[in-house]
Amino acid sequence: MDWRSVEFDWNRARAFLVTAEEGSLSAAARALNMAQPTLGRQVSTLEAELGVTLFERVGRGLQLTEAGTRLLDHARRMGDAAGALSLAARGQSTAVEGHVAITASEIYSTWLLPRILPRLRAEAPGITIEVVASNAIRDLKRREADIAIRNARPDQPDLIARLVAEDRGTFFATPAYLDRLGHIAALDDLARADFIGFDDTPNYIDALRRYGVPVSEANFPVIASTHPAHWQMARAGLGIGVGPCGLGDSDPDLRRVLPDGPFFDYPVWLVAHRELRTNPRVRLVWDVLADALPALLAEG
Structure with a gap:
């Protein structure tokens, strides 16, 4: 076979894999x-190029066909190889300049990182910082980000992780909403409150019940698909929101619903790929984040 005649687009294979x-x-x-229509076109184009159907629709999701299942391991190996190539190339750089992508939750991306970036810009003006605001767990192996700020320790052996801080969240609402709600002295009183939900509200309800908060779907008349939108809805007086104590306590428009909790504690980890630990620009950004995050979380 003349391999020069074979055309293959890794972006389409990556669209299939993810x-x-x-x-x-x-x-x-x-x-x-990526825009969903663009992603759909890439998958459809790959199916046409390969002459197979990769997915079939099941309910609101997609299920791999037999052909798709057979090709998935090949796509994963391609993804690992592409990631290793990119990591190796980036590791050769010795200049403290270039691109560094940081992925963090939506709330940390809008609350904490904007307060750290001026320091990074001052210490390394040659570095371009990309903030990938997402609650999804980004794949550092495939170079979707260089550094991740996560609230759980990763279990992949080729990643390095450092616990840099502990954070705590609780319920917040506007004083006006709490006045309308009436006296709240205990968790049982929250059964008559309106909560602002997320797009995975059933899981949120289950979590709240485990903390002893007596809620049902009827307590969630408003749902937000992102945490920043959730927070702004709480600030608008639409109900009770949840967020970091440092963020809520520093917001003049909000106050804690119950001073004594419940509190939701979670660790803050910095994560990167082992092959990037000697890259000067990634190491500099890592060190600044490790130094700045504990102080910012402590001061709110």
């Missing part, structure tokens, strides 16, 4: 920070 791993086009589009 869609298979996420289970739907919408979730894959969010993971890749």
Whole structure:
């Protein structure tokens, strides 16, 4: 075979791989920070090029066909190889300049990182910082980000992680909403409150019940698909929101619903690929984040 005649687009293979791993086009589009129609076209084009059907629709999600299942391992190996190539190339750089992508949750990306970036710009003006605001777990092996700020320790052996801080969240609402709600002295009183939900509200309800908060779907008349939107809805007086104590306590428009909790504690980890630990620009950004995050979380 003349391999020069074979045309292959890695972007289409990556679209197939991430869609298979996420289970739907919408979730894959969010993971890749791509428009869903564009992602769908890439998958369809790959199917046409290969002459196979890779997915079949099941309910609101996608399920791999037999052909798709057979090709998935090949796509994963391609993804690992592409990631290793990119990591190796980036590791050769010795200049403290270039591009560094940081992925963090939506709330940390809008609350904490904007307060750290001026320091990074002052210390390394040659570095271009990309903030990937996402609650999805970004794949550092495939170079979707260089550094991740996560609230759980990763279990992949080729990643390095450092616990840099502990954070705590609780319920917040506007004083006007709490006045309308009436006296709240205990968790049982929250059964008559309106809460602002997320797009995974059933899981949120289950979590709240485990903390002893007596809520049902009837307590969630408003739902937000992002945490920043959730927070702004709480600030608008639409109900009770949840967020970091440092963020809420520093907001003049909000106050804690119950001074004594419940509190939601979670660690803050810095994560990167082992092959990037000697890259000067990534190391500099890592060190600044490790130094700045504990202080910012402590002061709120």
